[in-house]
Amino acid sequence: MKRLVLTAALMMVLTGAARGEDLVSGISQDIIEITSNYTGTDIVVFGAIERPRAAQGRAIAVVVRGPSTLLTVRRRDRVAGVWVNRDSAKFDGMPSYYYLASTEPVDRLAPPRVLTRHGIGAEYLQPAAVGSHHDARPFREAALRHLKQDGLYKEAPGTIDFLSETLFRTRIPVPGEVARGQYNVEVYLLRDGEVVSAQSTPLFIDQTGIERRLFNLAHNAPLAYGLICVFMAMLLGWISSVLFRRPA
Amino acid sequence: MEIYLPVAEMSVYWLVMIGLGLGVGFLSGMFGVGGGFLMTPLLVFSGIPSTVAVATTLSHVTASSVSGALAQWRKNAVDFTMAGVMLGGGVVGTVLGVWLFAHLRRQGQMDLIVSLTYVIMLGSIGTIMLRESLTTLTAYRSGQAPSSRPVNHVWIHRLPWKMRFRQSRLYISVIPPVVLGFFVGALGAIMGIGGGFIIVPAMIYLLRMPTNVVMGTSLVQIVALTAITTVLQATSNYSVDIVLALLLVIGGVVGAQMGVRAGAKLRGEQLRLLLAIVVLTVCLGLLWGLIAPPGDVYSLTLGVA
Numbered sequence: 001m002k003r004l005v006l007t008a009a010l011m012m013v014l015t016g017a018a019r020g021e022d023l024v025s026g027i028s029q030d031i032i033e034i035t036s037n038y039t040g041t042d043i044v045v046f047g048a049i050e051r052p053r054a055a056q057g058r059a060i061a062v063v064v065r066g067p068s069t070l071l072t073v074r075r076r077d078r079v080a081g082v083w084v085n086r087d088s089a090k091f092d093g094m095p096s097y098y099y100l101a102s103t104e105p106v107d108r109l110a111p112p113r114v115l116t117r118h119g120i121g122a123e124y125l126q127p128a129a130v131g132s133h134h135d136a137r138p139f140r141e142a143a144l145r146h147l148k149q150d151g152l153y154k155e156a157p158g159t160i161d162f163l164s165e166t167l168f169r170t171r172i173p174v175p176g177e178v179a180r181g182q183y184n185v186e187v188y189l190l191r192d193g194e195v196v197s198a199q200s201t202p203l204f205i206d207q208t209g210i211e212r213r214l215f216n217l218a219h220n221a222p223l224a225y226g227l228i229c230v231f232m233a234m235l236l237g238w239i240s241s242v243l244f245r246r247p248a
Numbered sequence: 249m250e251i252y253l254p255v256a257e258m259s260v261y262w263l264v265m266i267g268l269g270l271g272v273g274f275l276s277g278m279f280g281v282g283g284g285f286l287m288t289p290l291l292v293f294s295g296i297p298s299t300v301a302v303a304t305t306l307s308h309v310t311a312s313s314v315s316g317a318l319a320q321w322r323k324n325a326v327d328f329t330m331a332g333v334m335l336g337g338g339v340v341g342t343v344l345g346v347w348l349f350a351h352l353r354r355q356g357q358m359d360l361i362v363s364l365t366y367v368i369m370l371g372s373i374g375t376i377m378l379r380e381s382l383t384t385l386t387a388y389r390s391g392q393a394p395s396s397r398p399v400n401h402v403w404i405h406r407l408p409w410k411m412r413f414r415q416s417r418l419y420i421s422v423i424p425p426v427v428l429g430f431f432v433g434a435l436g437a438i439m440g441i442g443g444g445f446i447i448v449p450a451m452i453y454l455l456r457m458p459t460n461v462v463m464g465t466s467l468v469q470i471v472a473l474t475a476i477t478t479v480l481q482a483t484s485n486y487s488v489d490i491v492l493a494l495l496l497v498i499g500g501v502v503g504a505q506m507g508v509r510a511g512a513k514l515r516g517e518q519l520r521l522l523l524a525i526v527v528l529t530v531c532l533g534l535l536w537g538l539i540a541p542p543g544d545v546y547s548l549t550l551g552v553a
Contacts, residue, residue: 034252035252036251036252037250037251037252037259038252038259039250039252039259069550069551070550070551071548071549071550072356072548072549072550073546073547073548073549074356074546074547074549075545075546076542076545076546076547077545078541081539082360082364082538082539083538083539083540083541083542083545084357084360085356085357085359085360085547088356096550096551138546139546142544142546142548143546143548145544145546146544146546146547146548147548176250176252176258176259177257177258177259179257179550179551180257207254210254211252211254212254214254214255214490214491215254215255218254218255218482218486218488218490219486222482222483222486223479223482223483225482225488225490226478226479226480226481226482226483226488227479228490229307229478229482229488229490229493230307230310230475230478230479232307232490232493232494232497233307233308233310233311233314233475233478233493233497234310234311234314234471234475236311236497236498236501237310237311237312237313237314237315237318237497237501237504238314238315238318239501240315240501240502240504240505241314241315241318241319241501241505243505244315244505
């Protein structure tokens with residue numbers, strides 16, 4: 001594995017354009033297939049710095065973004081002794097999964113302006129649209145808190161391993177309960193708080209085999225699917241009733 | 249040990265799910281109820297999205313009720329006329345319930361309404377059953393014959409469109425069974441229940457059906473109603489998970505048969521006392537969830553609400 005990464009990186013270095021400090025990167029697999037025993041997996045992101053300058057002032061950030069989704073945050077208040085959902089806020093265009101691996105803690109990577117522009121760090125993610133009748137900030141904080149608790153948003157500073165002066169890699173865990181669709185793996189090279197190079201690679205997570213067929217059946221032929229469920233339930237109910245009829 | 253659920257899009261321990269099916273199936277066979285009122289909260293508690301839990305539990309209820317219903321049918325304890333009349337109201341109620349289900353989810357009030365409905369239904373039915381069974385048991389103990397013919401509901405006998413239900417030895421209006429069926433159908437779609445815990449007491453205390461046909465009749469009407477609701481949920485909400493259903497059903501049918509045997513050893517009022525205790529326990533648990541201060545007042549939903 002290590003040799004493979006080194007060879008790949010070397011080839012990238014040799015074919016690179018002759019200019020300033022640059023970045024090449026790749027991922028260990030570009031499709032994750034969800035099968036019946038899928039409980040999560042790891043992907044390895046590796047990269048190399050071309051024409052490196054001093055290690056001082058340099059930082060690497062690897063971001064994995066899931067397909068965008070709508071986040072609905074609701075707040076419960078006590079009404080007549082019962083806790084009831086009252087106010088809510090919606091944040092559209094937020095990633096359903098977010099992972100940041102970096103050489104430094106987020107705040108030391110770059111100033112907030114840069115982090116916001118590139119969406120580096122969960123706190124700096126900007127929703128495409130906010131739907132709220134009141135101050136959305138506490139709702140936004142609550143959303144991030146929940147996403148982190150559920151393992152959907154994660155920041156892991158200090159998890160990028162340098163195999164040599166210029167060659168690095170990081171291992172990113174993909175949990176079992178993530179949305180299917182297109183993910184983007186983005187690698188950023190930062191120097192003195194500015195992004196000098198960035199590269200994005202798509203990663204697809206999708207169901208396969210029988211899971212895929214069942215999911216498709218449920219959505220494309222829901223009537224047949226529902227009838228199969230009912231038939232299965234009745235058949236098994238009847239079989240058990242026949243089996244158990246004979247005195248044990 | 250884990251298996252991926254294609255519609256819920258998550259993995260679960262399959263042995264746990266079969267165990268859940270077995271335990272709940274046992275109770276349903278014993279009491280002649282579907283067990284959905286236990287299964288749905290248990291599934292939600294194990295992390296299954298509530299929409300999938302509600303829709304998938306119905307298959308478990310179908311299966312464990314089929315074996316129970318067949319067992320009762322062999323004992324000639326089913327009033328098919330009554331089941332058919334109730335089903336007429338039930339289908340209308342189900343269609344309304346599936347629509348209401350989608351509407352409440354958009355409003356974010358789904359969980360509250362479901363919990364409140366559970367607390368009110370389980371609380372009142374559990375209390376009635378507890379009181380009645382205790383009175384009967386005390387009467388047995390003191391050596392008196394229990395007063396088996398209770399007060400008649402006069403208003404029920406004034407209603408029009410009377411019909412003869414031979415198996416139940418009743419001549420009553422079709423309105424109460426149709427309304428009962430409608431009500432249970434609507435609740436079933438929202439709560440993921442067959443409604444046995446409502447039907448059984450209502451048949452006993454409201455319609456005054458003889459206890460020996462109550463179990464069989466309610467099971468037959470539950471089988472039909474949950475089958476229809478499953479198809480409706482599958483076509484309108486795409487929320488039935490067939491892999492989860494299979495796991496629950498396998499456990500459920502075995503448990504139901506064991507439950508029927510265990511139930512046959514107990515007297516009617518003993519069964520009702522036990523069921524009352526189970527019902528009230530679930531009710532108190534849900535009530536606590538409503539009034540206890542939540543750990544976090546904020547909750548988060550991903551995707552299209």
